[in-house]
């Protein structure tokens with residue numbers, strides 16, 4: 001009887017682990033499911049658990065050359081967990097949006113782990129304990145957290161395409177986004 005009970009608990013634990021990915025909500029989007037599916041896949045691969053709340057927002061008219069950005073707030077002390085807002089440039093092809101999402105999810109992980117810390121109201125960051133002042137003076141591709149996000153984000157995006165080749169195929173939405181794409 002005891003043995004049965006233990007194995008039952010064990011199964012419960014396994015199931016909990018399997019569903020303990022980040023809580024993800026998508027706003028302002030014409031195909032919520034697709035973005036959410038990608039985000040959940042990336043959250044799972046990155047090991048982001050349910051203490052992480054991610055809102056993904058698609059936005060038009062973001063500054064030229066900006067594909068996306070990630071804002072982070074640690075509300076763990078007041079029971080709010082890790083709060084992440086990912087903004088994706090809506091005026092890009094769908095494939096670029098999804099690739100950018102993978103990149104931004106890596107930044108979410110960097111913030112949640114405390115590897116990347118942004119000083120409030122400034123352009124000063126720290127990365128793995130090293131202080132980086134006025135990061136606009138450092139070329140985007142020279143920033144160590146961007147190097148990691150480019151490499152790992154690219155790998156995550158490729159992994160999704162390999163695992164779900166049909167879901168990752170270009171859609172009609174890609175074509176309609178192209179016509180209004182003015183970069």
Ligand SMILES: [Zn+2]
Pocket residue numbers: 103107146149
């Ligand atoms: Zn980045």
